[in-house]
Amino acid sequence: MEISWNKRLRRQAGRTGFGKKNGVPYAVIDTSDKICNSADRLRDTLIHKMCHAACWFIDGEADLTHGLLWDYHCAMAELAHPDMPPITQFHTYETHYKVVYQCSGCQSRVGRWTASLNTEKYQCRICHSKMVLLNQT
Structure with missing residues (x-):
């Protein structure tokens, strides 16, 4: 393996x-x-x-x-291994993306690893408003 x-x-x-x-x-x-x-x-x-x-x-x-x-x-x-946490089907880890975009309408957020989102073309999947670059670390 x-x-x-x-x-x-x-x-x-x-x-x-x-x-x-x-x-x-x-x-x-x-x-x-x-x-x-x-x-x-x-x-x-x-x-x-x-x-x-x-x-x-x-x-x-x-x-x-x-x-x-x-x-x-x-x-x-x-x-x-009873001291180990239970094994689950899906992880619940909070992912800390390097780049975060926020919707100008509903304020929902989208994380990316690179600044690859074209904010001129991409719209929010929820309300179809424009996405804005929030931060980049």
Whole structure:
């Protein structure tokens, strides 16, 4: 199994890929360097993704839907490590984007990693007003 950082993962903490080479199963776990920016986030993401990999290696099924097999492997991990936080289907990490735009109408915000939003063309998805660059760190 290969575990690596993926600079292109910007909205999800990680992803798991599966396959077989010459009949031998393998799994690849990619983690986001932007979202997994602390030891706790990395731990929680890796244990979640390793439960997906367990479904593949132990049961021969690529359970990407958080089904019964995935639930089973999560329960086994939680029994083995009761001091660890519960394994959840989705992360609730607050993402701190480098660039934030705000709607001039409804005040909703959109985060980006770069100042790539064309404010002349892009409109708010909620009220269709103009977006304005709020900050850039």
